[in-house]
Amino acid sequence: MTNSWVDIRNANIVLSMGGNSAEAHPVGFRWVMHAKERSDAILISIDPRYNRTTAVADYHTWIRTGTDIVFLGGLISYLIEQDRYAHEYVRSYTDAAHLVKEGFGFEDGLFTGYDEVRHQYDKSSWNFDLDEQGFVRRDETLQHPRCVFQLMRRHYSRYSVEMVEKVCGIPQKTVLQIWDLIAGSAAPDKTMTILYALGWTQHSVGSQIIRTGAMVQLLLGNMGMPGGGVNALRGHSNIQGLTDIGLLSNLLPGYMVLPNAKAQRYEDYIQQRVREPLLPNQVSYWKYYERFFVSMMKAFYGDAARAENNWCYDWLPKLSEPLYDVLYAVNDMTNGKMTGAFCQGFNILAAFPNKAKVLDGLSKLKWLVVMDPLANETGEFWKNHGDFNDVDPAQIQTEVFRLPTTCFAEDDGSITNSSRWLQWHHRAAPPPGLAMTDTGILAGVFRRLQRLYQEEGGAFPEPILNLTWNYSDEAHPSAAELAQEYNGRALADVEDQGRLVRRKGELLNDFGELRADGSTSCGCWIYSGAWTEQGNMMDRRDNSDPYDIGVTLGWAWAWPLNRRILYNRASARPDGTPWDPARRLVWWNGERWVGADVPDYPVTAAPEQGVKPFILTESGTGHFFSSEWLGEGPFPEHYEPLESPIDNNPLSPNNPLAYHNPVARVFAEDRDSFGSNRDFPYAATTCRLTEHFHYWTTHVLLNSIVQPEKFVEIGAQLAEELGIAAGDKVRVRSKRGYIDAVAVVTKRLRPLTIDGRTVHQVGIPIHWGFTGVAKKAHLTNTLTPFVGDGNTQTPEFKSFLVNVEKI
Ligand SMILES: Nc1nc2c(c(=O)[nH]1)N[C@H]1C(S)=C(S)[C@@H](COP(=O)(O)OP(=O)(O)OC[C@H]3O[C@@H](n4cnc5c(=O)[nH]c(N)nc54)[C@H](O)[C@@H]3O)O[C@H]1N2
Ligand SMILES: Nc1nc2c(c(=O)[nH]1)N[C@H]1C(S)=C(S)[C@@H](COP(=O)(O)OP(=O)(O)OC[C@H]3O[C@@H](n4cnc5c(=O)[nH]c(N)nc54)[C@H](O)[C@@H]3O)O[C@H]1N2
Ligand SMILES: [Mo]
Numbered sequence: 001m002t003n004s005w006v007d008i009r010n011a012n013i014v015l016s017m018g019g020n021s022a023e024a025h026p027v028g029f030r031w032v033m034h035a036k037e038r039s040d041a042i043l044i045s046i047d048p049r050y051n052r053t054t055a056v057a058d059y060h061t062w063i064r065t066g067t068d069i070v071f072l073g074g075l076i077s078y079l080i081e082q083d084r085y086a087h088e089y090v091r092s093y094t095d096a097a098h099l100v101k102e103g104f105g106f107e108d109g110l111f112t113g114y115d116e117v118r119h120q121y122d123k124s125s126w127n128f129d130l131d132e133q134g135f136v137r138r139d140e141t142l143q144h145p146r147c148v149f150q151l152m153r154r155h156y157s158r159y160s161v162e163m164v165e166k167v168c169g170i171p172q173k174t175v176l177q178i179w180d181l182i183a184g185s186a187a188p189d190k191t192m193t194i195l196y197a198l199g200w201t202q203h204s205v206g207s208q209i210i211r212t213g214a215m216v217q218l219l220l221g222n223m224g225m226p227g228g229g230v231n232a233l234r235g236h237s238n239i240q241g242l243t244d245i246g247l248l249s250n251l252l253p254g255y256m257v258l259p260n261a262k263a264q265r266y267e268d269y270i271q272q273r274v275r276e277p278l279l280p281n282q283v284s285y286w287k288y289y290e291r292f293f294v295s296m297m298k299a300f301y302g303d304a305a306r307a308e309n310n311w312c313y314d315w316l317p318k319l320s321e322p323l324y325d326v327l328y329a330v331n332d333m334t335n336g337k338m339t340g341a342f343c344q345g346f347n348i349l350a351a352f353p354n355k356a357k358v359l360d361g362l363s364k365l366k367w368l369v370v371m372d373p374l375a376n377e378t379g380e381f382w383k384n385h386g387d388f389n390d391v392d393p394a395q396i397q398t399e400v401f402r403l404p405t406t407c408f409a410e411d412d413g414s415i416t417n418s419s420r421w422l423q424w425h426h427r428a429a430p431p432p433g434l435a436m437t438d439t440g441i442l443a444g445v446f447r448r449l450q451r452l453y454q455e456e457g458g459a460f461p462e463p464i465l466n467l468t469w470n471y472s473d474e475a476h477p478s479a480a481e482l483a484q485e486y487n488g489r490a491l492a493d494v495e496d497q498g499r500l501v502r503r504k505g506e507l508l509n510d511f512g513e514l515r516a517d518g519s520t521s522c523g524c525w526i527y528s529g530a531w532t533e534q535g536n537m538m539d540r541r542d543n544s545d546p547y548d549i550g551v552t553l554g555w556a557w558a559w560p561l562n563r564r565i566l567y568n569r570a571s572a573r574p575d576g577t578p579w580d581p582a583r584r585l586v587w588w589n590g591e592r593w594v595g596a597d598v599p600d601y602p603v604t605a606a607p608e609q610g611v612k613p614f615i616l617t618e619s620g621t622g623h624f625f626s627s628e629w630l631g632e633g634p635f636p637e638h639y640e641p642l643e644s645p646i647d648n649n650p651l652s653p654n655n656p657l658a659y660h661n662p663v664a665r666v667f668a669e670d671r672d673s674f675g676s677n678r679d680f681p682y683a684a685t686t687c688r689l690t691e692h693f694h695y696w697t698t699h700v701l702l703n704s705i706v707q708p709e710k711f712v713e714i715g716a717q718l719a720e721e722l723g724i725a726a727g728d729k730v731r732v733r734s735k736r737g738y739i740d741a742v743a744v745v746t747k748r749l750r751p752l753t754i755d756g757r758t759v760h761q762v763g764i765p766i767h768w769g770f771t772g773v774a775k776k777a778h779l780t781n782t783l784t785p786f787v788g789d790g791n792t793q794t795p796e797f798k799s800f801l802v803n804v805e806k807i
Contacts, residue, residue: 002229002566003193004419004558006550009034010227010583013185013192014043018068018200018209022052024688025197025233028418029053032195035227044178046071047199048685049713049763050748059178064752064759065685066203066641066799067168070651072212073159073638075179079219080153084183086221092574093613094218095621096149097138099129104146104634106155109649109658111633119663126627126634128278136278136619148625152215155635158651167638167650169752169759186220188579191227197235199685202797204664206789208636211626215636218622224570224600224613226549226583234418237408241416244559245486245524249324253296253486253524256289259313261320266310275618281610282620283602291514291525298521299485302468307518315463325793326352327786331667333361344371344438345405349378350695350769353784353795354673354736359391367399371441373407374699377769377779385770387740388778404435411437413479414530414538419564422530423556424538440476447474480531483538487531488514488522507532510561526559537562547596549585561598567622569593569601569613576607631663631790641799642666642787643674643734645683645759664796665788674785675735680801682718684732684762686780692767704774711742713763714804715749724806731807732764732783734800739764739778740807762802 008014008031021029033056035041045057046068054060063071079085090096103125105112113122128136129146142149161172168175185192194217200209214223214230222228234240246253256273263269270293275286297311305311330348332338334357341362352358362368362381370379382396383389408415410431414422431437436444446467453461471477487507494502494513502513502520511528514520522528530537542554551564558564565571568585572578576588586595588607593599605611612620625634632639639661640649652658689707697703712732714724724730726745731738741764751758768777787796 001231001233001418001420002223003226003231004421004550004564005031005417006419006552007226007229007565008032008193008195008231009038009550010191011035011041011193012039012190012227013182014041015046015182015192015194016043016053016057017046017194017196017213019195019197019233020047020049020051020053020199020687021195021197021233022056023690024235026690028233042181044181046178048683048749048761049687051687052690059181061170061174061178062750062752064167064169064645064754065199065683065761066205066644066796067638068200068209069205069212069636069638070159070164070167071170071175072209072216073156073636074161074164074175075182075216076152076212076219077156077159078161078179079183079186079216080149080156082183084186085219086186086188088573089221089570089579090149090219091140091142093570093622094148095128095619095623095625096142096147096152097140098148098619098621098625099137099139099144099146100148100151100625101125101127101129102146104151106633106635106637108655109637109639109652110655110662111637114657114662116657119666121631121633121663123628126625128625128627130278134276134278135280138279152624152635155637159638163650166755169754182216182220185222188221189582191222191225191580191583192217192220193222193228194230195233196231197233199798201232201789201792201794203794203799204642204661204787204789204796205632205636205639206794207630207791208632211630212636214622215624218624221570221579223622224565224567224585225579226565226571226585229565232418237417238415240418240420241414241422244416244420244526249326250319252293254292254526256293256296256525259316259318261318264318266313269313277620278618279612279620282612282618283615284618284620285616286618288514290516291520292511292522294516294518295488295514295520295522295525298491298518299488299523300468301463301466302470302521304462304466305518311518312463312466323793325788327665327667327788327793327795330358330361330786331669333364334669336364338365340365340367340369342369342371343378347372347376347378347695349381350376350779350781353781353797354670354786355779355782356737357670357673357786358781359389363391363396363398365398367401369401369403371403371405371438373405373435374696375402375771376695377771380771385776388770388776403441404433405441406431406435406437410435411439411479414483416559420558421556422527422538422559424536437476439479439482443475443477480536483531483536485521486523486527488520488525488528490519491521492519494519509533529561530557530559547584549583549596551585551596553598563598563600565597565600567600567613568595568597569599569615570622574607574610629791632661639664642785642796643677643680643799643801645677645681645801646755646757647677650755661790663790665790665793667786670786673736674787675801677801680734680803682760682762682802682804684734684764684783684800684802685798686764686766686784689765689767692765694767695769695772698768698772698774701773704772707767709742709775710739710768710777711744711765712804713744713746713749715751715760716745716747717751718749718760718762718804719743719745722804722806724804729807731805732762733803733805734783734785736785737782739780739782741777743806762804
């Protein structure tokens with residue numbers, strides 16, 4: 001989230017699109033209800049299904065799955081053409097005035113630089129036009145044909161209201177009514193928040209859908225504002241912590257990135273990452289990358305990391321294709337390229353797409369370790385569960401080890417929520433039976449590995465032998481010690497312009513104290529400040545809110561620097577006064593930036609200095625034009641899901657290369673695993689229920705009583721066509737397999753008219769499997785396709801094709 005759960009109460013409009021927070025985030029959803037109660041906020045729900053959030057919404061529309069870019073792209077065009085965007089904000093705080101280099105173009109669904117063979121772009125033409133000093137050229141009038149504003153305007157002129165109706169299936173009148181409402185939040189004293197989750201992420205174009213949402217918010221001047229922002233409602237209680245601490249296969253802690261094969265030398269890596277300002281007087285905060293990186297290497301390797309050996313840079317793996325995300329890993333398993341695997345808190349058989357493929361992969365491993373408090377489907381993949389898991393154990397040679405772990409309530413630690421708050425929790429009960437904490441198990445594995453390297457040597461032992469392990473109980477590092485390690489410490493006295501800021505041995509106060517000379521260590525720079533010399537900041541429980549704006553700086557601790565709303569300098573005008581006096585967050589008092597929140601800005605930079613508010617980007621501006629980060633192009637473009645109910649992409653109907661996302665993750669092995677809309681005519685999507693948490697609450701009797709059995713949602717009209725009555729058993733089939741379930745026949749799903757044809761959608765809850773106490777069922781992911789977003793590799797769980805029959 002750029003903002004926070006509590007901050008939702010400040011919104012005038014809540015756009016719930018690509019998420020169903022009343023169902024999947026019922027506790028956080030109270031803030032939406034507060035917004036409605038406090039200020040008559042309008043809730044808009046846009047979803048393929050009329051869902052529990054829709055039930056309390058003021059406006060609602062059905063949308064075809066996987067088409068949100070068309071709706072949002074059309075909105076961008078509407079805001080520009082109707083002149084209903086936040087002029088001063090856009091001109092001063094965004095890249096709208098930046099000029100793009102000559103040579104950049106877009107034609108027939110593709111940007112310049114596409115390589116058909118490698119399914120990748122050469123991005124060199126997607127760049128800004130720089131002057132002799134290396135600064136970006138701008139046209140403050142926004143008239144230059146190559147300025148971002150005009151390029152964006154031209155790009156989205158194709159996204160007319162007629163096109164939105166044709167692709168998304170939303171009547172033009174409804175589209176215009178919702179756009180008109182949303183445009184109201186361009187006023188300085190009105191804000192809209194966007195709440196999204198998997199209905200946006202789990203598509204082959206997921207990252208680009210989210211970017212389109214961010215562009216809308218920039219145009220409306222809603223970024224940095226209380227009640228604004230782009231807010232990802234995260235899933236598992238600590239999944240925000242997982243990405244923060246760098247547990248994705250291409251990341252290092254604090255969103256630093258693992259080196260790539262082109263950066264074999266330390267100097268090249270640092271040069272790639274350090275960003276110098278693209279406009280005069282700008283901050284470009286990543287210019288401090290080396291401080292974060294060196295301090296992390298000191299946390300990893302202690303005294304072994306020295307300037308002479310480039311802080312052990314050579315010990316880090318260098319990423320090359322293929323990458324090592326989970327899609328690749330499973331694909332490698334099926335090709336017999338993997339010997340063993342650890343599934344820690346990951347029920348991969350149930351949670352990953354194309355169950356048959358995952359099953360094949362697991363069956364080819366020599367060994368599998370499952371670290372889990374429950375006996376889940378993954379640990380039992382080799383057992384025959386009748387039609388629900390029809391395997392012959394005699395044919396499977398994989399040796400499976402189950403290591404029972406504790407649950408969160410049986411250990412201390414911090415949990416980072418969607419608001420970026422790190423909240424400390426205390427152990428409530430001792431571990432049952434033989435269960436051990438995850439840290440204890442991993443420490444045991446590490447120490448045994450290290451001993452083997454010590455005794456037997458082996459290839460490349462240094463990174464294992466030199467890893468720092470200074471915990472008071474080496475067999476079980478405590479949560480407190482680990483937290484202090486990610487917060488960071490001074491390894492020598494730290495000075496700033498001759499003034500002592502931190503004494504050797506002390507915990508750091510924040511990442512401003514980090515140094516690139518080896519005198520500080522810090523496991524995760526954005527978490528620096530969580531546990532300081534003042535104590536455990538995450539354990540604070542003062543909920544006072546002095547400005548009555550939902551900002552409680554004494555409650556827990558938020559990264560970065562305890563800041564609650566990112567980019568909050570943008571909540572004030574260029575002259576430093578708040579856009580909306582009733583929604584004051586930070587402001588210039590004549591000497592410094594002050595206010596309810598921790599300013600996201602150099603606190604003594606006077607407004608006249610012209611430092612722009614998005615201090616992490618090189619030009620200090622929010623970006624409409626993304627020159628390098630995403631694989632598909634600098635402006636989001638609509639592509640059809642890999643399995644689409646229509647035969648071409650209505651935005652570029654004559655170019656087969658632009659039918660689907662041209663850089664989606666598709667493996668050659670899976671080419672034959674996708675179905676066509678002739679055999680599988682219905683668009684399916686998957687979803688959650690409040691009463692179950694994935695596959696684990698089917699181990700709990702009460703949950704299994706309130707939602708006892710697998711079902712699918714079928715629209716009343718489709719049910720009538722197929723002769724299906726409520727409660728009938730149906731079989732839902734995709735190219736990859738079938739599941740059986742009870743039919744819930746409902747008016748909450750409606751047929752849509754898409755490009756002249758009728759498209760029915762089917763909703764399939766993800767819950768239920770073949771372990772636990774609930775009624776056994778086929779896994780939903782028997783049906784889903786093995787294809788991922790081109791940037792994040794997130795599988796396309798939310799748009800695929802099925803057929804339905806009564807059994
Ligand atoms: N009770 C409960 N709560 C949970 C979970 C749980 O299992 N049970 N899981 C947690 C986890 S890990 C996560 S990630 C979150 C997920 O939270 P959500 O993403 O909110 O949950 P979903 O039900 O998967 O999907 C949300 C909605 O997206 C819609 N949708 C599908 N495709 C599209 C599309 O193309 N466009 C639009 N606009 N909408 C679409 C679906 O119809 C659905 O209503 O929930 C968390 N909370
Ligand atoms: N079709 C479809 N598939 C989906 C989705 C969808 O919307 N549609 N959503 C996707 C999403 S967003 C997610 S997050 C995944 C969820 O997929 P998973 O994360 O694999 O599913 P869970 O069942 O939440 O958790 C996995 C295991 O963690 C165990 N566990 C709980 N606490 C602990 C602990 O403290 N330590 C350890 N070691 N284990 C623990 C649980 O017992 C459980 O067996 O599913 C994905 N799959
Ligand atoms: Mo999730």
